[in-house]
Amino acid sequence: MMIFALVGSADTATYEMYPECVSDDSVLEQEFGERFNKFALLKARTSIKELSGGLTNRNFLIETPGDKYVARVSSNSSSFLSIDRGSEFVNTTIAGEGGVGAEVLDYIPGEGLLLISYISGKTYGAKDVAANLPRIATSLRNLHALKPFDHEFNMFNTQSNYLKIVKEQGFRVPDGYEDFAPMVAQIKKAFEVLFEGLVPCNNDLLPGNFIDDGKKIWLIDYEYSGNNDACFEIGNVWAEAFQPIEALEELVTAYYGAHRPDKVARAWLWALMAKYGWTLWASIQDSVSEIEFDFWEWGMSKYNLARSEFTSEYFKKALMAVTTK
Known part of the structure; x- marks a missing residue:
């Protein structure tokens, strides 16, 4: 990452x-x-x-x-x-x-x-992502159309594994972190209703992993790559660029070629799961990494956003939306 x-x-x-x-x-x-x-x-x-x-x-x-x-x-x-x-x-x-x-x-x-x-x-920043959403959608579709990747990436499994590691190793965990486990279960159940399969995904497309050569946008850094729900990719791109919900709607529309409220909701919920899961990634790095960086603060910023979204009015609406085309 x-x-x-x-x-x-x-x-x-x-x-x-x-x-x-x-x-x-x-x-x-x-x-x-x-x-x-x-x-x-x-x-x-x-x-x-x-x-x-x-x-x-x-x-x-x-x-x-x-x-x-x-x-x-x-x-x-x-x-x-x-x-x-x-x-x-x-x-x-x-x-x-x-x-x-x-x-x-x-x-x-x-x-x-x-x-x-x-x-x-050019290596992108958050503003570049916001200004190039249709072109990013094209790059995502090109990636997702490739032959299957080597294994699957599932944030539910990754988050669960990270939680097991931090507990076993005695690493720091944000206060109240596990209070949201019931909401995670709700998301997982809702996603199963209209599951549409997996595609090869990068799964870690922070702004700096977009490289624009003027003709197309390249996607780099495949550490967390694997076959995944396309909406995880879309939601994670949006979340890592810290853009408003309107940007997510634009990205989803550009990717699917149509207005898809169900996909906006699905991408939003995956973005929430990404923030919740990457919080523990930061907890692990805070304890084991030799790189000089404030991983804990970075993780807490993710957690605080996730916590506010779990308790938001849109959370329940999104759960309903992902079960209806």
């Missing part, structure tokens, strides 16, 4: 594909040079720059005399976060071959090393 907007002014800055670099060559060469030498394409490198924004891994822009590449070094905390690096590699490859994401150039299993192509473009 990468949270670009919190480590730079993503709404106003001009980036190429990834956010600004934060470290110099000499230190990085000493620390990572031996590992990068395992990639044949990087042996003739002329520079290494660390990219800001990675919260479950470290990402590097590496230049050679003839090209640019992005290398990813995974964090050891991935097992707590339900990240399957093998599935990530498979799904990133599918997205790259389908022209939706960056091309996978090399992968070293067991060492957390992934090498992908560099794509020149």
